[in-house]
Amino acid sequence: MPERILVAMSGGVDSSLTAALLREQGFLVEGVTMKLTAGICCDIASAQAVCSHLQIPHHVVDMQEEFTRVVIRNFVDEYRCGRTPNPCIACNDLIKFERLLSYANEKGFARLATGHYARIEQDARSKYPALKKGVDPDKDQSYFLYRLTRNQMHHVLFPMGELRKTDVRRMAAERGLPAAERPESQDICFVPENDYRSFLAEQAPETVRGGEMVLADGTVVGRHEGVAFYTVGQRRGLGVAAENRLYVIRIDPEKNRVVLGKKEDLAVTAMSVGDCRFAAGDAVGPSFTAQVKVRYRSTPAAATVRRTSPTIVAVDFSSPVAGVTPGQAAVFYDDDTVIGGGIIENAPMQDAMAR
Numbered sequence: 001m002p003e004r005i006l007v008a009m010s011g012g013v014d015s016s017l018t019a020a021l022l023r024e025q026g027f028l029v030e031g032v033t034m035k036l037t038a039g040i041c042c043d044i045a046s047a048q049a050v051c052s053h054l055q056i057p058h059h060v061v062d063m064q065e066e067f068t069r070v071v072i073r074n075f076v077d078e079y080r081c082g083r084t085p086n087p088c089i090a091c092n093d094l095i096k097f098e099r100l101l102s103y104a105n106e107k108g109f110a111r112l113a114t115g116h117y118a119r120i121e122q123d124a125r126s127k128y129p130a131l132k133k134g135v136d137p138d139k140d141q142s143y144f145l146y147r148l149t150r151n152q153m154h155h156v157l158f159p160m161g162e163l164r165k166t167d168v169r170r171m172a173a174e175r176g177l178p179a180a181e182r183p184e185s186q187d188i189c190f191v192p193e194n195d196y197r198s199f200l201a202e203q204a205p206e207t208v209r210g211g212e213m214v215l216a217d218g219t220v221v222g223r224h225e226g227v228a229f230y231t232v233g234q235r236r237g238l239g240v241a242a243e244n245r246l247y248v249i250r251i252d253p254e255k256n257r258v259v260l261g262k263k264e265d266l267a268v269t270a271m272s273v274g275d276c277r278f279a280a281g282d283a284v285g286p287s288f289t290a291q292v293k294v295r296y297r298s299t300p301a302a303a304t305v306r307r308t309s310p311t312i313v314a315v316d317f318s319s320p321v322a323g324v325t326p327g328q329a330a331v332f333y334d335d336d337t338v339i340g341g342g343i344i345e346n347a348p349m350q351d352a353m354a355r
Helices: 013-024 044-054 064-080 087-106 165-174 196-203 348-354
Strands: 004-008 028-035 058-062 111-113 118-122 129-133 211-215 220-224 247-252 257-261 268-278 287-293 301-309 312-321 329-334 337-346
Touching: 004 013, 004 087, 013 028, 013 044, 013 111, 013 165, 028 044, 028 087, 044 058, 064 087, 064 196, 087 111, 220 257, 287 312, 312 337
Parallel strands: 004 028, 004 111, 028 058, 211 257
Antiparallel strands: 118 129, 129 337, 211 220, 247 257, 268 312, 268 337, 287 301, 287 329, 301 312, 329 337
């Protein structure tokens, strides 16, 4: 009897081709679309159209309550604290690969498939599954998936991980899939027009609280509307006239101030990372070298990682790194294999400059 596979479908080309390929391989495929927000996120009608084209069943699962509780509220709370969150990581961890995977198991599906550009392969040494980068370096999404556990990897499929985006478009068009030419969405799915400042002002009016903009030495150079509306590395929209171009180098929610400095002030040599997750668990040594990504599009940086507790690590970079932002994820790689990752807590050099 062929395996039953549930495919998470957004209505886009990646998940659509995922369903088509698995069906061609002889699996019993069914699609599912999560209703996460009031018509803003996944296109249910488009997903239904693809399933109709493929002649497979389609399900809709209402997860609005869970999504609001674990993704949207966390997003707002993090900005309120002067941090810059990545809601896609929380959504993948707590919604797709916890709640939706549980739904798939409850309904008798052998595995859950998604359109992510990543791979799961058995590690030659440990014999356990390992998360690896997708073959298309421009589309690799392993950064967003570092929280996958070994058990989850046993029950997940990523067919797009072996393909390049150009091939995906071509293959979808060859199959006449309705989503073949559908443009990609680059915005935060639940924030209208990607205007997160207006979203925050509506969801948490208390974030609109003015304060001082200061230089690293404490000199006041302007005013801000609320620390939640700024992020480390930002240079536009500061409203400060200066001889040299200024950037946000630190956000201090306790003193309600935004600290500005030069571009070179953004470079740090160390950082602390909390809430860490390692697929290999205790098998990860107390210290190891890795390539570290501090943002989705950042270039991996060589570093030594020291575990100071089961869920906290200290990272020492081989060379200064810019773009280290509290609230963002730091993901550790061994070549193309994900070792683990966590949430950036602070960068000591930034803290020193702001005192």
